[in-house]
Every structure is written in C-alpha cells, then in structure tokens.
Amino acid sequence: MTVAIVGAAETTELGRIPGMSQIQLHADAALNTLADAGLKAKDIDGVATAGESPVGIAHYLGIAPRWVDGSSVGGCSFMLHVRHAVAAIEAGYAETVLVTHGESGRSGIGRGGGGGGRGSLSAQFEGPYGSMGPTTMFTIGVLRYMKRYGMSHEQLAMVAVVQREWAGMNPRASYRDPITVDDVLNSRMIAYPFHLLECCLVTDGGGALILTKAERARDFPAKPVYILGSGESVETPMVSQMKDLTSSQAFRIAGGDAMRSAGIGHADVDHLMVYDAFAHLPIWGLEDLGFCARGEAAAFIEDGNTRPGGTLPLNTNGGGLSYMHSGMYGMYALQESVRQMRGTAPAQVPGAKVSVCLGVGGMFAASGCIVMTNQMP
C-alpha cells in the first residue's frame, strides 16, 4: 500500500502572532490544511501532534478520531507522526490522518496546553471551580446516570464488593478481605456519591510487555498470546464537555473497533478487563462495549454475572479498586489479560480463549482497547 500527503499548509501568518494562543495556531494551520485538501474536520479520523495533546486538538477541531499519536520527542516528532501515520493507514487504523504543529514560541500565548498553564482551556473553564483531579472530575457524571437509569447507591457499591471477591483469590492483591455493600457505603465520603471503597487504590508498581511477529512467537518459552484486534480514540480534555455524561464516546469507538477488527462477537469473549479507577467504570465499559444495554450494567453486576463463576468474569485481578493502582493502571489490566490467556492467573478463568482489555486515560479523555487470544489466529 502506498500512502500519500494530500494536504499541506502553514498558519496564515508567520513571525509574531500575539493574537493567537498556541492551540489556535494548531487550529489555524489545520483549517488551512483542510482547505488545501478540500476536507472538513469531520473527514479526519486520525490525529497526531506534539506540544499540545492530541486530545485537546481533536476536541478543539471537533474530530472524533479512531487513531491518535502524541509521540513527543522534540522537533522531529512530526517526522515520527508521518511514519506512524503511514503504518496506521496501512493497518486500517485510520483513513485520513491530520498531523498538526503550532507553537507560540515568541509571544508565549496560551502555552502549556494539556492542562499545564493557566491559559489552557481546562485551567480557564474547570480550575476555578475547585476541581481536584479524578476524584471530582472522573466521577461527575454518575448522579446523572443514577437519575436516568435508576441505579442505586447500593448497586454502585456492589461493583467494589464483587471486585474484592476476585482480589480475595489473588495473593498479590493489596486488599483481600471480603467487604459488604454496607462496608462500602459506610466508608469515608470522598466526593458524593463516591465513598473511599468506590475509589481506586494509590500504590507503587510497574509492568512491561514485549511483542514480536506471530511466526516467531512459538520460539519463546511462554505460551504465546496473540493480539486479535485493537481500537483507540479520544473525546475531550474536559469531562464537563463530554457529549453524554453517562457514556464514553472514546470507549464506544475504541471498543467497537477492537471487537470488529478481532472479528468477534460478545458471546466469544471469555474474560473482560475494564480499567476501574472508580466503581462506575465497569458499568460504563460493559454498556459502551455492548455487553449490556444502556442502563442495565449495574443490575448485570448485581446479579453476579461478573463475579467468580459468573458468565462474564470481569477485572479478575481485583482491579484498580482492590489489586493495585499506580496512577496509570492500564499496564496492569493488560498483564491480567495476558495471564488469563497464558492460563497462569491466580483466579484463572477455566478454558478462557479470548480476553478483551479496555483502558481509559485522562479520565474520560482517551481510550484504548486490546483483544487477545491464546489461539493462533
């Protein structure tokens, strides 16, 4: 496959541009480039940038991408983006990729995007209201979900109870003692309606993965775990700007692409990981991945479907709520999917052949989803 550049332009002005913030310089260059190609932002499905977050650029321009690259290695980052974009297009991860650069290097207007400076959109439009990171922002849509679908506080607490059951089977889990719904609801209030036991742990740790060509995989000592499908997306750097407070667009795009590219249906999934920084994440994940209809995931968990012995084992390491959570937990979700596919998990799902691993990032800013299998595709 040959990949070509079909649009190219710079900002309307160059030199000294005190009338534009850094993100607007990205946008100005992007709009000129879209015009050069005869495209609109909605025609773009891949975004790569450095200096600003690809989340911020996508949301600012109104793009719902299914591939992003934020590789930031200095001035040559854009060469890498072009190279990665070629690979992404060849792989079918995206059809039309926009690579942007903008830098208020002289005027210093609105630098420090991605949350760094007081001129960033998050600092201007969320910071003044006492937002305090994930405990207050990741959680803010849950009362709307409760009103729309009738989820009870007890049902939300049940997520933590079930995950503790899994953790109880895992010698490496941080918390292993069984808990009840009352224990959860009587734990300290962090940000109503979230109690301490509905929030993830804060621990230390690490993890790593090595990948190679499938045909070489059998030469290694461990049972191979094959990547069957994948997906990614971003929505907005500000939770308050989500299109729907009760569902993640990034989950839907990343999860849908992962399932489609794997060529699997929901009935093929033996094991599921959903990054659970807070107790509502598995509920959002089950619905946005399509395992449950909207509004039905809390009852699905309450009915025992995701607990040990249930029809859809979920977060079998105990999750971020009970196993561990270092801050960027996605690596640990991937590790548990690998263990389940190798057949070496402490709470092994018997005969599991397909594992879906759904990650979240920057609260609901971003998502990545990987489908793994232990069967040679």
Place this chain on the structure above:
Amino acid sequence: MAETSTRPRPLPQPTPETQHFWDGTKAGELRLQRCNDCGHVYFPPRPLCPACSSKNVEVFAASGKGKLASYVINHRPHPSFDGPYAIAVVELDEGPTMLSNIVDCEQTPEALVLDMPLSVTFEYHGDIAIPLFRPAGSAS
C-alpha cells in the same frame, strides 16, 4: 446580581480566543458562540465551529439560564472552599454544558436536585469575573 469575593480561587488566564468570554463575564454577560453556517452553538470559546469547521462564527450573549445536569460534592480539602462543596455540570438552555459551582444553595444531595433550573451570577476577583450559578428565582 454580582458578588465580590476575595477567596483565592484558581483564576483563568484569558487567551485571544477566550478574551470575549471573560470580557463578557466582567460585563455581567455569559457569552457563547454560534456558527453562522450551520447554526451550532458551542462552548468553550474558539474561533471555529467544531461541528462543521467554519470560521464564520459569532459571539452572542446567552440567557444565563440552565439546569443542573450532574455534580459531585467534594469532601476533600481545597484551599478555596470551606467544607464540602459541589462541583457541577450545568446544561445551558442554548445547549452547551459548562462546569461551575452552585451558590445560594445548601451543598447537600437534598438541596441539589438534578434538573433544577439555574441562573448565572458572577463573582468578581479583580479583573476576572467567574460565572457561577444559583437556583433560579432565589434571592440574591
């Protein structure tokens, strides 16, 4: 309907693309943007339509009315707030959502009822006015 506060909130640094919004709050207006090509109304400010990529957009004064879409009540200490305080998503009558605080209202689940009508008010910090919301019809 304005309030003056000396509480040290984290204050925004306006950029050229957001200046009209912060000029608006200082003048007692909540300003949004509308696309003259497709009619889309949007927030936060930017000189391009996120629905159709048009640069043909205008600034207008919104009604300042909305409803309580969702919230949390933060119980962890914050230097700008006393005791538990609500951080809310307000859905404006014109469509966009924005984060804010709800004032002139007990910060409790009983008092903060989803979908309750709200109206904007402004809290002044020197050159910056922060838009806040209060239950519609409540005395100032």
